[in-house]
Amino acid sequence: MRRLPRASSTLVAADLPDLLAALDGRKVKVKSREVELHTAGLLLRDVQPDWRTRLLSLITNPNVAYLLMLIGIYGLLLEGYNPAPCCRRGRRDLPAARAVRLPGAVGQLRGLRSSHSASC
Numbered sequence: 001m002r003r004l005p006r007a008s009s010t011l012v013a014a015d016l017p018d019l020l021a022a023l024d025g026r027k028v029k030v031k032s033r034e035v036e037l038h039t040a041g042l043l044l045r046d047v048q049p050d051w052r053t054r055l056l057s058l059i060t061n062p063n064v065a066y067l068l069m070l071i072g073i074y075g076l077l078l079e080g081y082n083p084a085p086c087c088r089r090g091r092r093d094l095p096a097a098r099a100v101r102l103p104g105a106v107g108q109l110r111g112l113r114s115s116h117s118a119s120c
Helices: 017-022 051-059 060-082 102-119
Strands: 027-030 034-035
Touching: 051 060
Parallel strands: none
Antiparallel strands: 027 034
């Protein structure tokens, strides 16, 4: 464990238990109140991510996100070039809500994914 100059990080630790040992007894300011840290001897446990966290980790990977964005853009372009196929075939009795196709759905999913990664 070594100390660094005041302008940079104040501690460098080899691992998490070493960091917790170094932080024990330090005083930090929290909402205008000074609190002393008691970190020595804390029990550490690993928490495995659930399926939602793993899924979000997968689709926010820059490589996968780029592919999803391309699929969404091409989907929107295809839908724009081929509007409402059920109406063109003379099936005007179907409501517009049932005329959803894959490109539109992919475009919507891309929009949801990009809005989620922008908020994180």
